[in-house]
Amino acid sequence: MEYYKIIEKLEKLERLVRANKSVLTLEETCEYMGISKSYLYKLTAQGVIPYSKPNGKLIYFSKEKLDRWLLQNSTKSTDEIKQEALRYTLKRRR
Numbered sequence: 001m002e003y004y005k006i007i008e009k010l011e012k013l014e015r016l017v018r019a020n021k022s023v024l025t026l027e028e029t030c031e032y033m034g035i036s037k038s039y040l041y042k043l044t045a046q047g048v049i050p051y052s053k054p055n056g057k058l059i060y061f062s063k064e065k066l067d068r069w070l071l072q073n074s075t076k077s078t079d080e081i082k083q084e085a086l087r088y089t090l091k092r093r094r
Helices: 002-019 026-033 037-045 063-070 078-093
Strands: none
Touching (some): 002 026, 026 037, 026 063
């Protein structure tokens, strides 16, 4: 039982270390995004996702660019839409 607790703590530490990295490897990116290697290769081959290939072989990903890419095309919540409508209406009354 103690063995499993140690493994859990090690995995938690690994996730914390990865969270502080600004450049990720292919494997780290898959884990960070929760996708398979084959799907990530497909995204890179199609030029859909930003990546770097400094020596022509290994590919790396900027965590900052990944976050921006992951959050593009976001959908506003109902509250956000209502607040925007209220602000717009209040501006038009003046």
